[in-house]
């Protein structure tokens with residue numbers, strides 16, 4: 247994998263199809279409801295048509311992709327839980343016992359768990375094996391990963407979407423598992439948006455005040471150690487790749503690849519919480535059209551999540567005070583996305599139902 251590959255992938259991502267979006271707008275205004283009365287669902291239906299280049303867009307199989315990886319920055323005491331929980335939760339996903347499994351079941355979606363860089367060796371037939379390395383290096387002391395590793399992880403994400411699309415998957419929810427990764431998400435957010443650690447760092451799994459101070463300090467030191475202080479030099483595609491490699495994580499890079507894959511294969515990707523959205527921000531900096539292929543599921547309790555959603559121009563559908571990750575918010579949102587599509591295909595029009603239109 248090299249830079250040329252990434253340039254080629256990013257250049258292949260086209261804008262949404264205007265014609266299908268115009269057809270969706272026209273259809274929405276002909277349906278038996280006051281124009282615009284389905285709010286964000288109408289904007290979503292329009293965008294989904296533009297993504298698929300079809301009106302109505304096809305409904306098909308859906309999956310929840312959970313990308314997992316470990317983080318060297320855990321050495322700095324930035325999480326309320328030990329690093330071993332990453333592997334333990336991956337096994338829990340594979341057994342079907344995690345929150346994301348429950349929500350995916352309610353959405354009628356399969357869970358696809360991907361090892362992007364878990365420290366432990368996990369040998370399980372249900373796990374997608376894409377391990378780049380057993381955990382990142384401690385970003386407070388230097389780059390979390392090499393540029394080549396970041397490119398390989400991006401590529402694994404793009405390829406996964408290609409395989410899923412080939413299997414008939416038409417809607418993807420994406421989430422993550424990786425103890426310490428809310429610190430990586432904060433570092434990425436600070437580097438790319440130039441916001442101070444006070445605005446990007448939250449409590450993650452629930453660190454106390456001392457833990458919060460350690461996290462902020464770790465992010466500040468990681469940015470300084472990697473020459474990324476306060477957004478300096480982190481602009482454009484090159485800055486995004488550099489930021490991802492220096493202060494990201496293997497699962498963040500995999501998710502960024504899934505977001506690129508959304509654009510390449512024209513499959514909508516529903517992003518989850520703070521960590522997934524920070525990864526989506528990286529993808530949107532790599533290729534300008536990516537954000538239009540992404541759907542924001544919810545706004546998590548992490549204070550940085552809203553900052554990143556705003557930067558992406560994405561409007562979350564739910565606000566439930568959740569702060570779990572895994573893909574839980576994204577999984578919960580899948581039925582809403584399907585309902586938005588079904589409005590286009592199944593609602594009667596004023597003409598077909600004999601309902602009077604708006605008074606002139």
Ligand SMILES: Cc1cc2ncn([C@H]3O[C@H](COP(=O)(O)O)[C@@H](O)[C@H]3O)c2cc1C
Nearest residue numbers: 325327423424425426427428450451571572
């Ligand atoms: C049992 C358990 C299940 C989880 N599922 C997701 N996360 C979430 O917590 C982690 C991020 O928080 P931090 O940066 O503070 O470590 C990620 O793994 C995220 O997915 C979990 C965390 C725990 C403890």
Ligand SMILES: O=C(O)c1cccnc1
Nearest residue numbers: 450519520546569570571
């Ligand atoms: O916003 C999230 O997705 C989140 C918040 C805390 C911990 N893990 C994930």
